[in-house]
Amino acid sequence: MIGTYAAALAVCVASLAIGQAAVALCGRSGWSWTAAPVGLAVLCAVCWATVRLPGHGSISAIVVLVLLAASLGYLQGRGGWRQPFAQGWPVFVLAALGASLPFIVEGHFGILGTSFNPDMSQHLLAADQLAHGHSGQLIRQGYPLGPHAIVVALDKGLHVDLVKGFSGLTVAVAVLAPLTALAAFRDLRALPRTAAALLVGLAYVFVSYFAQGAFKEVMLAFFLLGFVLFLRESAREPSDSPLRFVPAALIAVGAVYTYSFPGLLWLLGTVVVCAAVELILRRRPSRELTRSALLSVGVLVVLVAPEIGRMIDFQKFETFNPNGPGLGNLFGQVSPFAALGIWPSGDFRLAPGDGAVPAVAYYLGAAFAAVLLIYGIWRCWRGRETVILSGLFVAAVAYLAARVGGTAYTAAKAIEIAAPLCALTILLPLTHRPQLFLLVPRGPKGTAGGGGAAAGGGRSGLAGEDRGGRLAAAAFVVFAAVAGLCSALALANAPVGPGTYSPALAAMRPLVAGGSTLALASPELLEDDHGSNYLAWELRGGRVCIATREEVGGRIPTGVRYVIVQGSRHKPPFKGLRPRKAIPPYVLWEVKGPVAKQSVCPLIAERQARQGPAR
Numbered sequence: 001m002i003g004t005y006a007a008a009l010a011v012c013v014a015s016l017a018i019g020q021a022a023v024a025l026c027g028r029s030g031w032s033w034t035a036a037p038v039g040l041a042v043l044c045a046v047c048w049a050t051v052r053l054p055g056h057g058s059i060s061a062i063v064v065l066v067l068l069a070a071s072l073g074y075l076q077g078r079g080g081w082r083q084p085f086a087q088g089w090p091v092f093v094l095a096a097l098g099a100s101l102p103f104i105v106e107g108h109f110g111i112l113g114t115s116f117n118p119d120m121s122q123h124l125l126a127a128d129q130l131a132h133g134h135s136g137q138l139i140r141q142g143y144p145l146g147p148h149a150i151v152v153a154l155d156k157g158l159h160v161d162l163v164k165g166f167s168g169l170t171v172a173v174a175v176l177a178p179l180t181a182l183a184a185f186r187d188l189r190a191l192p193r194t195a196a197a198l199l200v201g202l203a204y205v206f207v208s209y210f211a212q213g214a215f216k217e218v219m220l221a222f223f224l225l226g227f228v229l230f231l232r233e234s235a236r237e238p239s240d241s242p243l244r245f246v247p248a249a250l251i252a253v254g255a256v257y258t259y260s261f262p263g264l265l266w267l268l269g270t271v272v273v274c275a276a277v278e279l280i281l282r283r284r285p286s287r288e289l290t291r292s293a294l295l296s297v298g299v300l301v302v303l304v305a306p307e308i309g310r311m312i313d314f315q316k317f318e319t320f321n322p323n324g325p326g327l328g329n330l331f332g333q334v335s336p337f338a339a340l341g342i343w344p345s346g347d348f349r350l351a352p353g354d355g356a357v358p359a360v361a362y363y364l365g366a367a368f369a370a371v372l373l374i375y376g377i378w379r380c381w382r383g384r385e386t387v388i389l390s391g392l393f394v395a396a397v398a399y400l401a402a403r404v405g406g407t408a409y410t411a412a413k414a415i416e417i418a419a420p421l422c423a424l425t426i427l428l429p430l431t432h433r434p435q436l437f438l439l440v441p442r443g444p445k446g447t448a449g450g451g452g453a454a455a456g457g458g459r460s461g462l463a464g465e466d467r468g469g470r471l472a473a474a475a476f477v478v479f480a481a482v483a484g485l486c487s488a489l490a491l492a493n494a495p496v497g498p499g500t501y502s503p504a505l506a507a508m509r510p511l512v513a514g515g516s517t518l519a520l521a522s523p524e525l526l527e528d529d530h531g532s533n534y535l536a537w538e539l540r541g542g543r544v545c546i547a548t549r550e551e552v553g554g555r556i557p558t559g560v561r562y563v564i565v566q567g568s569r570h571k572p573p574f575k576g577l578r579p580r581k582a583i584p585p586y587v588l589w590e591v592k593g594p595v596a597k598q599s600v601c602p603l604i605a606e607r608q609a610r611q612g613p614a615r
Contacts, residue, residue, distance in 0.1 A: 003160045004109050007168020008096075010158060011150065012175055014068050015039035021071035022250060024078065027241025031084040033183040034233055036176040037226025038247045040219070041254020042067070044146030045303060048257050051149040056133045060149060061157030087186060090194045091178045091201075098202055098487070099174040102211060102494035107528075111163055112170060113212030114497025114530040116347075117329045118537030120166065120213045124501045127151050127162050142313030146257030147215055163501045170215045177201035177222045177420065183229040184424060188431055195480050196427045200225070203419040204341045204486045208348040211494030212329070216258055217416050223255045224266050225420045228391040231274070235387065242288070245296035253303045261311045266417060269394035270387065277386050328409035336399060337362075339419045340369035341426070341483035346493030349412075365482060372426045372479060379429030388428070392421045423483070430476040495530045504583035505538035508564060511581055511588060515561030516543040516599035520573060523548050536604045539564075545601040549573065556591065559599025563589040 019039025023032045043064060050060040103109050111120050122138060127148040129136040139145065151165035160168065178201025185196045209217045230248050238244075255263030278285070285293070304311075330349050338348050342365030344357040353359030380389050395418035402411040517539060525531035526548060535546050545557050556563065556574050569579040569587045577589040 001103075001109055003158075003164035004103075004167045004171065006158055007151075007154045007160045007165050008099075008171040008175065009168075010154065011040070011043070011169055011172035012036075012092075014043060014064060015172070015176060016179075017071040017075065018042050018067050019247075021074045023247050024075065026243035026246045027239035028237075028244075028247075029239075030080050032230075032233060033084070033088075033180055033186065034226050034230040034247070036180050037223050037251050037254065038230070040173070040176065041223065041251045041257075043150050044254045044257040045250075047149035047153045048146045049306070051130050051152050052133075055156070056131055057149070057152035057156035060153035064153055065157065087182055087190075087193065088179055090190065091182060091197050092175060094194065094198055095175040095178045095201065096171070098198070098207070098491055099171045099210070101488065101491035102496050105492050105494075106496040108496060108499060109164070109167065110499035110529060111213060111497035111501070111534070112167060112210070112494060113214070114495055114534045116212035116349075116495060117214060118533050119329075120497075121501075121506070121534060121537050123148060123166065123215075124162050125503050125506050127155075127166070128501075128503045131155055131162070140313075141316070142260070142310035144216075144257055144260040144263075144307075144310075144314070146254065147219060161500065163499060166213070166215065170210060170213065170218060173215065173218050173222050174202065174207070174210050177206070177218075177225060180222070180226045180229060181420070181424065183233055184428055185431060192431055192476070195484075196431050196476075199341065199427060199480055199483055199487075200420050200423045202487050202491075203339075203423045204343050204483065204490060205338050205348055205416045205419040207487045208338075208490045209416045211490055214416075217413050220255060220259045220263050220266070221417045221420055223251050223258070223263070224270075224391065224395070224417060225424070227251045227255075227267050228270060228387050228421065228424075231270075231387045232385070240288075242292050242295055244292050246299050249296040249300040249303075252300050256304045256307055256311070260307075260314045266391070266394055266398060269397070270391040273393055274387050274390035277390060328407075328412075330408050330412060333403070333408045334412040334415055335362075335366075336403075336415055337366035337370065339415045339422045340366060340373060341419070341423050341479070341486065342366060342369045343486050344482075344489065345486075346489045348490065365486075369426065369479065369483075372430070372475060373422060376425040376427075376429045380425060383429070383432075385428065388421065388425060392418070392425055395421055426479065427476065430472045430479070497530045497534050498525060499529070502583075502585060504586045505535070505564070507583050508581065508586065508588050509539055509541060512539065512562045512564075513542055515595070516545070516557075516559045516601045517562040517564060518545045518547070518552070518557060518560045518601070520549055520552070520563065520565040521546065523550070540604045542604065543599045543601040544604045557600050559596045560601060561591050561595050563591075565589070 015036045016039060019035030019037065019042065020032065022038050022042065023035050046063055046067065047060045050063050051057050053059045102112060113120065126136055126138040126143070126145060129139065130145065130148060131152045147169060150169055151162055154160045154165040154168065155162060178197045181197040181200035182193065184200070185193045188196065206218060206221055227248055230251065234244060234248075252264060252267045255267055332351065334348060335352070337343070344361050344365065345355045347355065352362035377389065377392070395414070399411060399414040399418060402414045519535050519539060521531055521535060526546070532546050536544060543559070545560065554574070562580070563573060563577060564586055565573050566585045567573075567587060569582045572579075572589055576592050578592055579587060580590040581588040
């Protein structure tokens with residue numbers, strides 16, 4: 001617990017401080033809630049640039065510490081911290097509590113989402129290889145490893161092991177996302193402000209991916225949300241600095257080092273669509289604005305240039321193959337209506353009605369949310385929320401492209417990335433009605449909008465809009481209650497796997513490829529820590545039996561040639577075994593005599609290992 005929260009707190013503090021310093025250096029006065037994605041993006045780039053230097057992460061930890069100290073020193077005395085702290089601490093506490101639900105329900109800390117998605121095994125292996133200066137499959141394939149480098153830096157700097165590092169990083173993103181959403185709701189009163197920020201930052205599909213340990217998709221959705229809100233903030237609070245858009249470029253850099261070139265599609269697509277809309281509306285940019293935009297593009301190109309070769313290699317990755325294992329850990333196509341936030345299932349992969357809730361509840365919730373989304377799009381268009389609508393449009397196009405030309409696996413990722421923007425589009429118009437009691441600005445007598453008639457042209461004007469305002473407030477309350485419950489359900493249903501990791505099993509996989517294998521594990525690992533899927537994924541590619549000693553009894557299953565167990569190589573689990581290889585904490589044993597050709601152990605293919613049980 002201490003390791004996970006220490007890692008999460010370190011990432012949160014470093015992201016907020018470094019991001020705020022970067023935003024201030026680029027001309028923004030006052031506190032910006034969009035600083036968090038800027039800071040996390042800088043951490044991704046800096047850690048990946050230094051993790052391969054001597055020390056294998058030690059230098060990364062030192063550089064981050066120096067950046068943090070310099071950022072805090074630069075921000076010292078600038079003031080303006082009291083109001084952001086008052087706005088942010090309730091969101092921080094509640095978001096941290098929500099992100100802790102999986103660990104609270106399961107009763108222990110460990111690898112998130114083992115029964116949903118065993119891919120964390122590969123990420124842990126890649127991080128372990130980085131920490132020891134070794135190469136591996138993901139490294140050679142150009143896989144983006146910025147988050148892995150952050151975890152290695154946490155390991156070296158805080159002595160937090162890799163499992164706790166990844167859990168802490170994922171928890172930190174789940175906390176920072178609602179804090180970033182405060183940029184859109186900072187003018188509201190405390191209760192609606194906090195509720196709206198949490199609903200956007202912890203949208204249903206977003207936390208569903210959090211629940212399965214899919215930190216890359218969670219980070220990209222976070223970067224897209226921060227990118228859109230930063231551009232919105234820049235348009236509403238323009239700066240004369242030529243560096244005004246550099247923080248947006250830094251967020252795009254973080255997207256590259258987290259998600260490679262696909263991460264740029266959402267961000268740069270948003271800019272292109274937004275610029276096209278502005279030109280159609282005959283709002284030509286000034287020369288200063290054009291120079292600032294070109295400068296930020298130059299910063300982006302320079303900072304991602306070292307990754308271009310790896311991005312070229314990454315385009316051959318199996319995920320981009322339409323004929324590959326397109327389902328991944330899914331059971332079929334995920335409904336795009338899940339992105340609207342009302343989906344009463346603890347497992348987003350299930351079709352409506354397959355769980356405990358009848359299908360009609362899904363359709364009613366989706367219809368209600370769809371109406372709110374359409375209303376939100378209309379109100380955002382009238383309010384000239386060009387950046388938000390552009391981001392939503394690009395996210396929709398990305399989903400359609402993945403649905404038509406990609407796989408169910410990539411289409412589901414597109415749904416998750418769009419989810420926070422869908423929630424933002426729904427909630428922003430509901431909470432920003434000038435006549436609503438939700439808005440903060442008050443005059444001397446406490447009336448909304450700065451005294452008497454300013455809110456709506458006097459009592460008659462306010463009365464004319466009272467019905468619409470009350471309807472919007474009611475819709476906000478209903479949506480907040482139902483969508484919040486759905487997100488809480490997804491978090492509470494998240495499985496938490498083993499609390500420790502060793503690359504030993506992955507190293508043994510080539511040794512057992514020629515025969516059937518029995519993996520002996522403790523009842524606690526298999527029953528409480530969801531270890532069956534974890535072990536199956538580590539040993540995938542052959543026939544594997546996974547059981548406890550009590551289940552097997554005193555006999556080796558028919559056809560088994562190898563036995564893997566934790567323990568000493570001097571104490572064989574069965575008679576007739578000889579030690580083949582010891583890679584602590586595991587020992588590989590081999591049957592001395594001939595074994596039956598037919599094995600009772602099932603074949604654990606890669607796709608089968610990904611599926612996992614329905615929950």
